[in-house]
Amino acid sequence: MMRVARILAPALLTLTGGIALADDYPQGCVSCHVATEQQDMRLNVIFDHIEHSMAGQRTLLIPTGCARCHADEKGVGGALSKLIHRSHYTDPVQKKFINEFNGDCVSCHKMDTDTGQAEIRSGKRNWQLRILSAK
Numbered sequence: 001m002m003r004v005a006r007i008l009a010p011a012l013l014t015l016t017g018g019i020a021l022a023d024d025y026p027q028g029c030v031s032c033h034v035a036t037e038q039q040d041m042r043l044n045v046i047f048d049h050i051e052h053s054m055a056g057q058r059t060l061l062i063p064t065g066c067a068r069c070h071a072d073e074k075g076v077g078g079a080l081s082k083l084i085h086r087s088h089y090t091d092p093v094q095k096k097f098i099n100e101f102n103g104d105c106v107s108c109h110k111m112d113t114d115t116g117q118a119e120i121r122s123g124k125r126n127w128q129l130r131i132l133s134a135k
């Protein structure tokens with residue numbers, strides 16, 4: 001009995017933790033990718049790291065605006081879903097996304113209960129546009 005409780009407890013914690021935290025990211029990407037005292041995780045900073053073109057930083061609605069180039073495989077940047085699913089569910093990123101941020105499907109998606117359709121959460125970029133930029 002003791003053993004079962006010990007196995008179940010963390011599982012339940014993870015489950016309820018994930019559900020409770022889902023509403024902490026009402027706008028998806030930009031609700032989680034923020035600047036804190038410890039770390040600036042905003043996507044404009046990440047774009048610099050991965051050397052994405054300025055088009056990333058110039059996008060207003062994240063991630064819906066990215067569809068201009070990432071709507072599907074035929075877009076110049078490829079399908080965003082694949083890029084984003086892979087990066088958030090692959091180590092070492094996965095560890096951080098899941099273990100530190102309690103991230104799961106509903107961190108980025110939401111359910112429209114009227115239509116029964118899963119949608120992507122979206123929000124305005126949370127950085128200033130750099131008009132003059134060296135890169």
Ligand code: HEC
Binds near residue numbers: 029030043096102
């Ligand atoms: C619950 C939090 C959370 C949400 C929501 C989230 N991310 Fe992330 N994302 C992370 C974490 C954590 C990392 C890893 C960052 C690190 O290692 O410093 C990451 C990494 C990334 C990276 C870098 C991947 C790489 O290859 O280095 C990109 C790009 C990214 N996220 C884009 C997005 C986009 C676009 C969305 C919305 C569709 C999104 N993220 C939603 C937490 C989140």
Ligand code: HEC
Binds near residue numbers: 078
């Ligand atoms: C003007 C077109 C354009 C826009 C707008 C754009 N991208 Fe991209 N993106 C690209 C291209 C081109 C690549 C490179 C594809 C390749 O390497 O085959 C890319 C690559 C990426 C990658 C993979 C980088 C890597 O090194 O693994 C991520 C993640 C990404 N884009 C996220 C985004 C997000 C999020 C947005 C919206 C905020 C966005 N992009 C807006 C064109 C665009």
Ligand code: HEC
Binds near residue numbers: 063064084085
């Ligand atoms: C870090 C953000 C993020 C997380 C977490 C995430 N998704 Fe997505 N997902 C996306 C983005 C971005 C798209 C592309 C949306 C668009 O183009 O409108 C997408 C698209 C999709 C699609 C439609 C396109 C496709 O790939 O077939 C499905 C289905 C989907 N996601 C399922 C899931 C499921 C199931 C989970 C949990 C296991 C999940 N997603 C977790 C960001 C995320």
